[in-house]
Amino acid sequence: MEKGSIRNIETELLSDNWYILNKMTFEYEREDGTWEAQSREVYDRGNGAAILLYNKEKGTVVLTRQFRMPTYVNGNEDGMMVEVCAGLLDGDHPEVCIKKEVEEETGYKIGEVHKIFEAYSSPGAVTEVLHYFVATYEDGMKVSEGGGVDHETENIEVLEMPFQEAIDMIKSGEIKDAKTIILLQYAQVNGLVV
Numbered sequence: 001m002e003k004g005s006i007r008n009i010e011t012e013l014l015s016d017n018w019y020i021l022n023k024m025t026f027e028y029e030r031e032d033g034t035w036e037a038q039s040r041e042v043y044d045r046g047n048g049a050a051i052l053l054y055n056k057e058k059g060t061v062v063l064t065r066q067f068r069m070p071t072y073v074n075g076n077e078d079g080m081m082v083e084v085c086a087g088l089l090d091g092d093h094p095e096v097c098i099k100k101e102v103e104e105e106t107g108y109k110i111g112e113v114h115k116i117f118e119a120y121s122s123p124g125a126v127t128e129v130l131h132y133f134v135a136t137y138e139d140g141m142k143v144s145e146g147g148g149v150d151h152e153t154e155n156i157e158v159l160e161m162p163f164q165e166a167i168d169m170i171k172s173g174e175i176k177d178a179k180t181i182i183l184l185q186y187a188q189v190n191g192l193v194v
């Protein structure tokens, strides 16, 4: 399939209340050479990073549990989501960001992290590229309770559980977060933890 080209891109700001929501209008060149006017709403929250913390000896992973309003309004009864640790880059390098998020959210001060890939989270509507990482953790790396930054009202619960229990939670529907499923299945496929 030929790559279409685009022209006459216009950006209209719809909201900059917290992040940025723009309405983008443009013309898109179809395969037959005709130009078609299109309009798309594009939500820009910046990019993010996510990480699976695992311990091969214990056969465990560290996950988080927190309230997510967008899921509450769309079928998730109590709005609680079990997720890997993740955060928005806020201008930081992805590796710097993820180490900081791990300490804030889970209380572990980890060493080396391994970047595995990047992926667009929801390319039809959201600009976000998410940087995916894995890292090992040990009990001795726990330096605080975690739970997130108080002034951001994050209220994050830290869950350490057997890897197989997390895999079972994908099957049962208790884990329904895409980045978390991607990272758990990455660990499974590559035998990081059993």
Ligand SMILES: Nc1nc2c(ncn2[C@@H]2O[C@H](COP(=O)(O)OP(=O)(O)O[C@H]3O[C@H](CO)[C@@H](O)[C@H](O)[C@@H]3O)[C@@H](O)[C@H]2O)c(=O)[nH]1
Pocket: 018, 019, 047, 048, 049, 050, 086, 087, 088, 089, 101, 121, 128, 130, 152, 153, 154, 179
């Ligand atoms: N007041 C206010 N606060 C907000 C708003 N949107 C987000 N926040 C706050 O901004 C902070 C963002 O926390 P992070 O840990 O940096 O981000 P995250 O929400 O965990 O994001 C991660 O998960 C997302 C969902 O999967 C990913 O989209 C993102 O890339 C990242 O991986 C949280 O305290 C959140 O409550 C808003 O509209 N208003």
Ligand SMILES: [Mg+2]
Pocket: 085, 086, 087, 088, 101, 105
């Ligand atoms: Mg977070």
